[in-house]
Amino acid sequence: MTHATAEEFIRYQSDALVLRLARFVWQMHIISAGLVVMVLWDWFSPVHLVVWAGWMSSFALLQACISFKGTQQSQRARPIREWGRWFDGTAVLLALGWGWLGFSLQPENEQLRAFIGFLIAGGIVTGTGTHNAHYRMLVVTLLLIVPAQAARVVIDQPGEAGLISGSMLMLFMGLMLGLGWVLHTFTRNGFALQWEKSRLADQLEVQAEQLRQARTAAEEANYAKSHFLAQASHDLRQPLHGIGLLVASLPDGSPDRSTNTTLLRVRRSLDGLARLFDSLLDVTLLDTGQTKLTAAPVALAPLLLAAHDIFRPAAADRSIDLRIVSTRAHVLVDADILSRIVHNLIANALQHSRADRIVVGVRRRGAQVYLEVWDNGRGIPDDQQRRIFRDFERVEIPLAPQTNETGLGLGLAIVARLAAHHGIEVSVRSNLGRGSCFAVGPLQPTTDERTEAKPALQHAAKPASPASGHVWIIDDDQDARTGMTALLEKWGHTYQAMPMWRREDKTSFAAPDLVITDMHLFAGHSGLDVAAEIRRAYGKHVAVILITADTAPTTRQQVLEAGHTLLHKPVRPGQLRAAILSELASRIPERVSTEPS
Template sequence: MTDNLPPDRLAQNPSDLGRAVDKLRKINEALMKRVERSMDQQANAFSLFQTAINQETQIRIRTEELNNALTKLAQANVELSEARDTAERSNVFKTRFFTAVGHDLLQPLHAARLTLSELMDVQTEPDQRVLAHNISSALVTIEELLTSILDISKLEAGVFVPNVQPVALGAIFEQLACNIEPLTRRKALDFRWRPTSLGVRSDPLMLRRIVQNLLANAAHYTESGAILLAARRRGAFVAIEVWDTGPGIAPQERDRIFEEFQRGSASERSGGAGFGLGLAIVRRMVESLGHELELDSRVGLGSRFRVMAPYAAPSAKTEPTTAMPHAESGNLLARPLVVIDNDLSVLGAMQTLLSRWGADVRLARDLDDIGEILSDGTFSPAIILADYHLDGSVVGVDAVARIRQTLGRFIPAILITADRGEATAAAARDFKCELLYKPVRPAELRALMQHMLA
């Protein structure tokens, strides 16, 4: 083989020398390629190493940035939670403040309303009666504004949480008809309401407030004609409707009147009173209940407000009672009554008012006074009028229960309160008491007492 020939033999044979050179060249090329591949691999490995280092650096930077962002987010969540807690405490404080102030303002307003009723009854001169009427109108305006502000503040604070249950419309219609009838009679309006046995699924207090505001709105802005309160079955729903022959509402104003402090221009031209809060409260309560509110109106002819609520089958005890008769003071003659209130000014005003109606009135501030009254075996009250919040932890239903238990019989009772909470309404239902909210209109009180005594 040529590969094994000694050098002197290769020199003598040129062809063998050429083959050896070619072979060596190929070996060299193969070695060079192997070296190059090795260097490329090393270069790639170094490049990968550098890339890994760079990626690690980027990952460390991104991790630090993410940790910083998470720290800031956690701090922001803490600040947001603190701000939310502060806002909730502020809302609770605001609600408690308005409730307390409202109760403190409604209490003297209640006494003033009762005293003014007595003043109006004894006036003989036309000018003096006009002045007394103007004062009464001012008190009504203050009452409506204060009540509306309390409702708005509770709605904003989320205090009004619907307690949806079957509600009998007949009882609500009867009570609201009794409340609105003195105003419509004074304005010579033809007020009609249809007794109904229909029931709906709603919150009883909120639904009553909705219909009350719609009736009050109709009575304020209707100067002549009629007002109708009715309920109709509409498939799975019940339509609660309030019709009036008032000034009507223009199409371009039908959204605006449901905003706070807004009234239609036709209502303003008619001289209607109010601050534009009634319909705003209606809209908010209807929305929170999931009901529907509809408005149909023609300027110069009148309006119809309709609330659509889910139908609920009425139970036996939801049947409506007969219509409320007009009260006459003579029917209260010589009837013994107990009035319980921890406010001396209210007691004095109630005694004067009820005595003029012919009632035999006994006054009590607490349970001790009640015990003293009942110690007279000849006195047996025909009706009890009790303030709900008395001194200490005593409430009006405690006084009612004490009298009923002592005398061993059921005695009709009316709870009078500025507290419009569900707990107060539930207590009135549990103890089978009627409920009136301060400030009480004397005509409303008289009509309710006449109905209960009849």
């Protein structure tokens, strides 16, 4: 039952307490009445005794019914105010009976008088302990009982002895009323605290519900944001992928200088867009908790060489010397996360440092290993070295020459979040005008000399020497096929391009060493299914690279389980070439070893 005010709650709980305790008191009235009738049977008229006992027993039974019924109603959280009033009425009527006994039915035998006084005193003490929550009723009942008994004592004992006995009885009543008030106050305070606790619990429940609703709204908003980013990313990646491949396939040199300049700017813009999409993908995966950590022994040299192959064209466009320092270090790390960290650091150096040299290498500090990216560019002011790891923060150097390089300021923020997710740190040391050094670590070294075939899902190691092979391109986008075939021809590979492949086409084409297929082909066909069918037809040695604009974690997991390489659109030429060289280097020896000699 709900209560509007604290007073209503206290009154309700007081009624409930009195009714609950009264279930164990009503028997006292009946037993006491029976004992009185027995001891006084020879002293007073049986009629008077029977009437008095009937009075006491009847109202005691009525009080029992009221107490049990009222308690049942309180347990069901129903109103019980009327039951409390009825109980008070029966208590007053029973007090009249006890008062009449103390005044009218007093035998001349002193022992019997003491016995009756003991019964009345016991009832008063019991009532004070059980009925104090109804203090007004307690006062009325004591006034009906004790003064009558005291008056009888004064009448029967004239003089000083009677006055002293009567005064002692009145003093006893005062003590009982004082004790009752103390218990009444204590009980009310307890109920008041219970009310405050209940209100506080209600407030906490309301606040918890508000927090749940706010959290749900935030999660829905975050999901909507991620869904929007994923959908927008998917819709934009597809055309940019084709444009990027077509632009990358254009000849590097042209007699027209302005044409060369325009082409260089277009390539830089497309490269910046590709990095932007990679940043949005990283942010989405981090925000939605889809970046999984899988640590394993990894050789750093292939991972760094793969990054070099990816960023070498962009560095060449900017006339920057990008170097990788050879290393034999093996560390226990999630190769995919470390690869993304390295890529972001190199991209940041290319885009913002204005350096002419960038060096990537490994440094040992005692038993610890740190991966470092150095540049000899403009440097970073001391007061901005912490800010650059925040979202959308970019370095501002007063009086520095303006640049056309743009960015969202997410690259280093993503680096910091990826590193924190892996349990490592990213730090920076810099001097204005002399350059900067970004260090990632400490990385746990391992003596395991095994090198992972693919340091990440998206990028693999560069082989010792260039490898060429026969490559199939399966893509229903004509622009993507055209751009990719031009690049393959430029890189010295033979190829066969087609919008779709079916098993009945097996006799029409030469067996592939590598298949590059789009994830989502026309008519609902899946690149994964097509790759599986090609491997069943030509053998498991056929390497597969899947290209997609779909950033869903289920897609990444499916490709990982199938053992293929995954590239997200728009694919940069260096990224594509590194993946092709790695797959051909790892698969062609396997194919040769399985062919009959």
